[in-house]
Every structure is written in structure tokens, then in C-alpha cells.
Amino acid sequence: MGMRSFSDLQARYRFTSSDESHLKTILPIAGENSAVFKMEFNKELVSYKRIREFFPDNEKLEKHGELITEWFLMLFSGPFDANYTKYVRSIARAHVKNGVPIYYITDAMNFVRDFCISMIDDNVELPVRSKLKRSTNRIIDMNLGILTSEHLDRYVEKRDFMQKVEGGIIRFSKRFTQILNIVLMISLVLISIGITADIIISLLKIREIGVQNGVIGALGSILVLWVMIEITDTEINHLKGQKIPISAFIGVALVAFVRDSLVSTMSIEKNYITTVISVFAILLLGITYWLVKKKER
Ligand code: HEM
Structure with missing residues (x-):
């Protein structure tokens, strides 16, 4: 935003040389009322x-009162030039x-306005009151504008800074996620290759371990491969901007249990308790998978 020059301000608030002379006619009255003003202003604060x-002790408040009185008198005395805006800034x-x-x-400014209007009402002849009030309102508005715009400037600066920081964090996170996605894709491909190799090895060793075990082992690996395809598909869709469905995760767990129970049927010492738990888990996961999938569609 930035503060404009004094002539800009004059134009914006339509502050003319006649306003300046009106204000100067109030100066003697303001001088007589300055002590009351200081007291009333501090009462307001x-x-x-x-x-x-802001003022932990009365001494500081009293000092501020002195400065306020100076400012109050300058409302009417001026001089209204570039130094005046510098002072208010x-x-x-x-x-x-x-x-x-x-x-x-x-x-506080509202209090000042009320005080000035009453002061003019009490001390100035009726015919000139309204134009003196108009000029007083203009100089008060000008002060209000400068006194508040500094706050707004700081606010805007702070907000701009925060937006820049946020933008940076978001850009960094996006790039980081991109890298993670690439790592994920490469891992998926490598694991799939490993599983394919496992299937081939199971089939090659079929003579040593017997047809039944070889086929079951290969079947277990094929199941896992099927899940890998499912996950890779999900990841591709995710990269295209779709959400990752929860069913993908449940699917992985489901297949892990199915494979586990398949493989355990091959082992010689069968443990019935684990088999029952496995079957029960498969049942639960299957129902959950079905419900979630239904909802996702
Ligand atoms: C019409 C409204 C006001 C005017 C014209 C005004 C005027 C001034 C002036 C002339 C100064 C000295 C500036 C400098 O050191 O360069 C000042 C400082 C200060 N003002 Fe105000 N003031 C106003 C309202 C307020 C209000 C409402 C508060 C708090 C509630 C406040 C708190 C302060 C404080 C804490 C300082 C700094 C004092 C220090 O540095 O020791 N002012 N003000």
C-alpha cells in the first residue's frame, strides 16, 4: 500500500487552504481547553x-498525555505540510x-472527535460552527487514516510473508511426495519381478518338493502377484489424481492370510489353532473387504 505524500492526502480528504484557516481560528479555544482535553483523554484511555x-504506571500515561496535548494543538496550528504527515506516521x-x-x-479518535465537536459547539458562534466542524472532521479523518494505515500495512506485509512461506512449504511437500511416489513405483516393480522369479523357481523345483506342494507354493505367489498388480494399478490411478481406496489395504491383508493358510497346508506339522485363526481372519477380512468395496462403488 504505502503512505501517499501530503499533497495526495490533501486531495483525498479534500483538505484546502480554507480548512487550514478555519482550523487556525479554533487554535485559541483549543489552547484554553487543552488541559481539560488531556485529562478527559486519559480518563478515556x-x-x-x-x-x-501499554501504560504499566501512571507516569507513562502522563507522559503520553503530554504528547497527546502537543498533537491536539497541532491539529489546529499545523503547519500542514510534508513534515506533518511524517509526524503522524x-x-x-x-x-x-x-x-x-x-x-x-x-x-480514542472517536473520543477526540466528540471532544472537538462539543468544544466548537460551546465556544463558537452558530453561523460559523458547521464549517469549522467540517474542517475539524477532515483533519481528524486524515489523522485517523494515517494512524490506522500503518497497522494495515504491517498486516498486509505479514500476510504476504505468511503466504510466501506457506507456498514454499506446499511446493516442497509436493515435490517430496513426487519423489516418494517414484520410489514407491520402483519398489512395486522390483517386488513384482521378485515374485515372478519365485513362481518360476517353485515350478522348476516341482520334482524335488512334489507336484502338490509346488503348485500350492506357486499359487500362493500368484496370489501375491495379483495383489501387486492391484496395488500398482491403484498407485497409477493415484498418480492420475484419484484417491487411494481403503479396500486396497484390506485386499493386501486378505491375500496375506489366504497365502499364509495355503502355505501352512503344505507344512508337515499342521497347527490347527493357527489354521482356525487364519480362516476366521480371512472370513472377517473378506466381509470387511466386501462391505468397503460396496461403499466405494
Ligand atoms: C488519538 C489517538 C492517539 C494519539 C494521537 C496518540 C499519540 C501518541 C504520540 C504522539 C506518541 C509518541 C510517539 C513517538 O514516540 O514518536 C504515542 C506513543 C504511544 N502511544 Fe499513543 N496516541 C493515541 C492513542 C493511543 C492509544 C489508544 C494507546 C493505547 C491504548 C496508545 C499507546 C501508546 C504507546 C504505548 C506509545 C509508546 C509510548 C512510549 O514509547 O513510551 N496511544 N502516542
């Missing part, structure tokens, strides 16, 4: 809930630096 965060920076919330500034 003390009513703010978090005020002690430095106040804004002091507030941002001390973490003063923006709504405290707008609340």
Missing part, C-alpha cells in the same frame, strides 16, 4: 480493558511497535 499492558509506527490494537486507536 484508563477505561480501556488492556490499558495497563511516526506516531503510527510507535503504536504498531508497541502492539496497540487498531480498535483502540479508532475508539
Whole structure:
């Protein structure tokens, strides 16, 4: 955003040389009321809930009151030039630096506006009141604009920074996931090759281990190969942007148990308890697989 020059501000708030002379006519009244202003302003600040965060002791509040009085008189005296905007901006920076919330500034400014309007009502002849009030409103709005825009600038800067950081993290994560996906694909291919080799070896050793065991061993490996194809397919679809279905994971578990019970039928010392557990697990997994698959469709 950035702060505009004083002439820009003048144009935006339609602040003219007649406003300047109107304000100068109020200056003597403001001078007479400055002590009351300081007192009332501090009373207003003390009513703010978090005020002690900013002014832990009365001494600091009193010092701020002195600065406020100076600012109050300059509302009417000017001089309204580039130095004036510099001055108000430095106040804004002091507030941002001390973490003063923006709504405290707008609340305080609202108090100032009320005070000035009452002061004009009480001390100025009726015919000139409205134009003096208009000029007062303009200089107050200009101050409000500068005092709050510093807060907004900081906010925007912070947000831009956060967005940049977030973007960087997301880009990094995406690239990292891409690499993981490649590793996964390569692993899947290597494992599939290994299983194919296992099937071939089972069949070649059929003479040594007997037809039944050889075929069952090969069948177990074929089952696993079938799961590998299923997983590879799922991964390809995932790379194309689809979600990974939960049934893929259940399928893997299911086949692992089926294969396990197949292989255990080959072993000489059969353990019936493990076989029963295996069959039971296959049953449960099968039902779950069927239910999940049904839902996914
Ligand atoms: C109309 C509204 C206000 C005006 C015109 C104003 C004016 C000023 C001025 C002139 C300074 C000194 C700046 C400098 O050191 O360069 C200042 C500082 C400060 N103001 Fe305000 N102020 C306003 C409202 C507030 C409010 C509402 C709070 C808190 C609730 C606040 C808290 C502070 C603090 C903590 C400092 C820094 C004091 C230090 O450095 O010791 N101000 N303000």
C-alpha cells in the first residue's frame, strides 16, 4: 500500500487552504481547553480493558498525555505540510511497535472527535460552527487514516510473508511426495519381478518338493502377484489424481492370510489353532473387504 505524500492526502480528504484557516481560528479555544482535553483523554484511555499492558504506571500515561496535548494543538496550528504527515506516521509506527490494537486507536479518535465537536459547539458562534466542524472532521479523518494505515500495512506485509512461506512449504511437500511416489513405483516393480522369479523357481523345483506342494507354493505367489498388480494399478490411478481406496489395504491383508493358510497346508506339522485363526481372519477380512468395496462403488 504505502503512505501517499501530503499533497495526495490533501486531495483525498479534500483538505484546502480554507480548512487550514478555519482550523487556525479554533487554535485559541483549543489552547484554553487543552488541559481539560488531556485529562478527559486519559480518563478515556484508563477505561480501556488492556490499558495497563501499554501504560504499566501512571507516569507513562502522563507522559503520553503530554504528547497527546502537543498533537491536539497541532491539529489546529499545523503547519500542514510534508513534515506533518511524517509526524503522524511516526506516531503510527510507535503504536504498531508497541502492539496497540487498531480498535483502540479508532475508539480514542472517536473520543477526540466528540471532544472537538462539543468544544466548537460551546465556544463558537452558530453561523460559523458547521464549517469549522467540517474542517475539524477532515483533519481528524486524515489523522485517523494515517494512524490506522500503518497497522494495515504491517498486516498486509505479514500476510504476504505468511503466504510466501506457506507456498514454499506446499511446493516442497509436493515435490517430496513426487519423489516418494517414484520410489514407491520402483519398489512395486522390483517386488513384482521378485515374485515372478519365485513362481518360476517353485515350478522348476516341482520334482524335488512334489507336484502338490509346488503348485500350492506357486499359487500362493500368484496370489501375491495379483495383489501387486492391484496395488500398482491403484498407485497409477493415484498418480492420475484419484484417491487411494481403503479396500486396497484390506485386499493386501486378505491375500496375506489366504497365502499364509495355503502355505501352512503344505507344512508337515499342521497347527490347527493357527489354521482356525487364519480362516476366521480371512472370513472377517473378506466381509470387511466386501462391505468397503460396496461403499466405494
Ligand atoms: C488519538 C489517538 C492517539 C494519539 C494521537 C496518540 C499519540 C501518541 C504520540 C504522539 C506518541 C509518541 C510517539 C513517538 O514516540 O514518536 C504515542 C506513543 C504511544 N502511544 Fe499513543 N496516541 C493515541 C492513542 C493511543 C492509544 C489508544 C494507546 C493505547 C491504548 C496508545 C499507546 C501508546 C504507546 C504505548 C506509545 C509508546 C509510548 C512510549 O514509547 O513510551 N496511544 N502516542
